[in-house]
Amino acid sequence: MQIEVKVPQLSESVSEATLLSWHKQVGEAVAEGENLIDVETDKVVLELPAVKAGVLTKLLKQNGDKVTSGEVIAVLDTEAVAAAPKAKAEAALAVTPSARKLAHANDVDASQLQGSGRHGVVIKEDVMAAVGKPVAAIPQATAGGRVEQRVPMTRIRQRIAERLLQSQQNAAILTTFNEVNMQPVIELRNKYKDAFEKKHGVKLGFSSFFVKAAVLALQKFPVVNASVDGTDFIYHGYFDIGVAIGSERGLVVPIIRDADKLSLADIEKQIADFGARAKTGKITLEELSGGTFSISNGGVFGSMLSTPIINPPQSAILGIHATKDRPVAENGQVVIRPMNYLALSYDHRIIDGREAVQFLVTIKEALEFPGRVLLDL
Secondary structure, three states: OEEEEEOOOOOOOOOOEEEEEEOOOOOOEEOOOOEEEEEEOOOOEEEEEOOOOEEEEEEOOOOOOEEOOOOEEEEEEOOOOOOOOOHHHHHHHOEOHHHHHHHHHOOOOHHHOOOOOHHHOEOHHHHHHHHOOOOOOOOEEOHHHOEEOOOOOOHHHHHHHHHHHHHHHHOOEEEEEEEEEOHHHHHHHHHHHHHHHHHHOOOOOOHHHHHHHHHHHHHHOHHHHOEEEOOEEEOOOOOOEEEOEEEOOEEEOOEEOOHHHOOHHHHHHHHHHHHHHHHHOOOOHHHHOOOOEEEEEHHHHOOOOOOOOOOOOEOEEEEEOOOEEEEEEEOOEEEEEEEEEEEEEEEOOOOOHHHHHHHHHHHHHHHHOOHHHHOOO
């Protein structure tokens, strides 16, 4: 029986997608559930598994083609028998076309690489790792012998650029700052991290404390959890916190749903899971949709201070930075404390400076007195 292979249903905000790399070629046998091709949208990379076992008989679309929801891109025959492959062909098919092209451009023998793709297939990321740095295009010599290269944006990078520009153009963005003494949280974490990991099976980081502190502040200042829709303000009665995660594929912001109902362990598990799946593009469209407030942690990369850009249609975003020992005044004495600079960028159309400052102070107090977070005070 002939089965049409179609592009999966995309979300309403995604109009089209790009076919990245076919994992199967015409004439090859396919097992039920085996990934046929990676499909990149402007938010995430999706896998398209075979709904039935069979043989791939036609490829109607090639790598790099633009496609839409429900479009037929291949044909699978559930009754056909795959031809016996030759050893040389097997070796050639163990490398994806994009990986083979990249390997050739960088003088890498792809056949000697250990593939990390499904069934050991060598993918582009394997070649990049062998080269030692991301390489996306073949350098072209220009006049004078100097080299330039033109690299097309991925769909994810295009969407990131579009949304950041939209945020800058449509919102009246202002940023307020404060500093927080992280010593109480650090001491609490050091005291209980081993017992926490043993009981919950996940490490106790700092992110869960920031999420909890943000929820506490959002409950106190609901306008920060609201959004602007034309001439209306929409107040959300739930707390869906977006956590910005950087990866080689680009920035993604998966959503922790109903964060006010989650424990520290629940939050840490979700963040760890998002981080692992962001590296392989396995975060779903549903997990990237929505959100009422976002947190961006540039501190993991060493950032001391920044002015984060709001993720529309949200009205605010919290920027976290690197915690460093700094001299501060306490009770008339200069002491060394692990300090973290916090930044809150907010849309001045809906949030006044008074609410923004008090919101950030609430987060500061929650982190400097973490017992309030744990006791829900």
